[in-house]
Amino acid sequence: MIIEKKYYFYAGHRNKNAGEKCGRLHGHTYDVTCYFEFDFIDKKTGVTFLFSDIDELVEPIIKYYDHHFLLFEKDEMCKVFDKCNEPYRKLPFETSAENMAIYLFNRIKVETKLNIVKIEFQETKSSKVIYVPKRKKTSS
Numbered sequence: 798m799i800i801e802k803k804y805y806f807y808a809g810h811r812n813k814n815a816g817e818k819c820g821r822l823h824g825h826t827y828d829v830t831c832y833f834e835f836d837f838i839d840k841k842t843g844v845t846f847l848f849s850d851i852d853e854l855v856e857p858i859i860k861y862y863d864h865h866f867l868l869f870e871k872d873e874m875c876k877v878f879d880k881c882n883e884p885y886r887k888l889p890f891e892t893s894a895e896n897m898a899i900y901l902f903n904r905i906k907v908e909t910k911l912n913i914v915k916i917e918f919q920e921t922k923s924s925k926v927i928y929v930p931k932r933k934k935t936s937s
């Protein structure tokens with residue numbers, strides 16, 4: 798059984814190494830769709846995992862970035878934000894949709910222990926990335 802859950806957050810960012818347009822300070826409404834796989838259904842309730850229980854685990858991770866500026870830790874802009882005592886979210890990579898998708902996927906997997914199998918990270922109305930890690934081959 799696959800459960801799809803949709804989340805979103807608003808954030809500013811820039812990506813200095815990805816061209817003039819992406820290099821300017823700007824913001825997005827990020828739509829994050831997560832897919833969780835469960836191999837059981839509770840016989841008594843008929844439910845795999847309560848949607849609200851998934852929200853309780855995943856939402857704090859997503860909302861951590863809401864209404865913040867996302868900056869690569871090596872971006873000079875970090876110094877400006879620090880100097881102005883402006884809160885922001887420092888990340889260990891350029892804040893591309895691809896990097897954010899992989900990062901959020903791994904945070905959700907590690908921190909919630911839920912079996913997330915796919916994540917869609919939508920940056921604009923017309924563009925999103927889909928991350929599905931390759932399954933490790935098991936030797937038999």
Ligand SMILES: [Zn+2]
Pocket residue numbers: 810811819823824825920
């Ligand atoms: Zn952008």
